[in-house]
Amino acid sequence: xxxxxxxxxxxxxxTQTLTLTCNxxxxxxxxxxxxxxxxxxxxxxxxxWLALIFWDDDKRYRPSLKNRLTITQGTSANxxxxxxxxxxxxxxxxxxCAHKRGTEMDFWGQGTLVTVSS
Amino acid sequence: xxxxxxPSVSVAPGKTARLTCGGNNVGRKSVHxxxxxxxxxxxxxxxxISDRPSxxxxxxxxxxxxxxxxxxISGVEAGDEADYYCQVWESGSELPVIFGGGTxxxxx
Numbered sequence: 001x002x003x004x005x006x007x008x009x010x011x012x013x014x015t016q017t018l019t020l021t022c023n024x025x026x027x028x029x030x031x032x033x034x035x036x037x038x039x040x041x042x043x044x045x046x047x048x049w050l051a052l053i054f055w056d057d058d059k060r061y062r063p064s065l066k067n068r069l070t071i072t073q074g075t076s077a078n079x080x081x082x083x084x085x086x087x088x089x090x091x092x093x094x095x096x097c098a099h100k101r102g103t104e105m106d107f108w109g110q111g112t113l114v115t116v117s118s
Numbered sequence: 119x120x121x122x123x124x125p126s127v128s129v130a131p132g133k134t135a136r137l138t139c140g141g142n143n144v145g146r147k148s149v150h151x152x153x154x155x156x157x158x159x160x161x162x163x164x165x166x167i168s169d170r171p172s173x174x175x176x177x178x179x180x181x182x183x184x185x186x187x188x189x190x191i192s193g194v195e196a197g198d199e200a201d202y203y204c205q206v207w208e209s210g211s212e213l214p215v216i217f218g219g220g221t222x223x224x225x226x
Contacts, residue, residue, distance in 0.1 A: 037215065047152075047160065047203055049215035063212045096159055103207030104150040105215075106171065108159040 002026035004036075004097050004109035011115050018084040018114060022097030025078060026107075031055055035100035036080040038071065040093040041111075048093075052100065053080055087116045119208050121218035128224040129194050137221045139187040139204030147206045149187040151180060154220075155200040163202075164189060191223075199225045 008020035020038070027034060038050040051071040052060045061069045070083040080097060094113045098105035122140040129135040139149060149167050152160035162171050164180040167187065177192045191198055204218040 039215075039217075046220045047154075047205075047217040049213075049217065052215065060212075060214055102166075103148050104162055104165045104205070105152075105160075106162050106165070108161070111159050 002099050002107040004099060004107060006095060006097050006109045006112040008095070008112055008114065010113060011117065012087050013118050014088055014116055015086055018087050018091070018116075020082045020084075020095055020097075020112065020114070021074060022080040022082070022109060023074075023078060024080070024097070024099065027099060029053070029055055029073065029077070029080070033102065036071075037098045037100050037105055038080075038082045039096045039098060039105070040091075041096070042090075042093040045093075050095075051082060089116045092116045119206070119211070119213070119216055121204055121206065121216055123202075123204060123218040123221045125219070126222045126224065128226055129191075130226045131194055131196060133194055135191040135194050135198070135223055137189040137191070137202050137223065139189070139218050140185055141187075141206065141218075142185060144185055144187050144206065145183045147182075149180065149182050150205045151178075151189045152203045152205065153198075153200045154203065160203065194223075194225055196225050199223055 004024040035054045037052045053071045068085045074081045094111040096111045097109045099107040151164040153163045154160040167182045168180040179190045201220045203220045
């Protein structure tokens with residue numbers, strides 16, 4: 001059974017760096033074709049894909065945020081970390097991590113709400 | 119690449135809801151659909167245009183042709199009220215994962 005869980009701060013000040021961790025179980029990031037994606041959703045708005053890390057350590061970023069995002073494998077084999085620098089109130093959102101099987105996200109974490117405010 | 123979804127669709131219980139997702143030649147792409155109930159994470163309900171993941175009721179079906187993909191929900195129930203998002207994968211693009219803007223399905 002695949003599960004994912006996001007963790008990180010609930011409140012971040014503008015200009016600070018946000019670090020979110022996705023802890024997962026039930027799959028290996030070493031399996032061909034597998035990936036872990038980060039997607040966010042501002043309050044009342046649509047889903048927005050942010051970043052992806054693939055089984056072969058290839059990485060993709062949303063072009064408009066590419067300079068601020070870094071996705072990496074965590075300290076354990078079952079972790080993926082997303083870092084976002086220089087946060088702004090517009091980055092206030094629920095952040096989800098999800099398992100990418102083929103071209104779809106078939107399992108999602110519950111999400112974590114991050115508020116950017118001074 | 120842009121996916122366009124109507125902001126809202128309303129349907130009476132027991133009727134059929136058809137939610138559309140428009141995009142240039144979307145009929146040639148693998149379209150996935152997600153259901154997101156209020157305060158919850160999205161759930162994959164249709165993958166690769168018309169495949170139902172395990173546990174998704176047969177009432178949910180998908181199709182695609184030309185510039186429109188459609189999620190059809192037959193015999194709509196109150197519990198189907200949710201936001202629905204379509205998604206495609208743009209291979210070779212700088213923006214590989216694209217979501218539509220979502221449709222709010224209201225069960226009257």
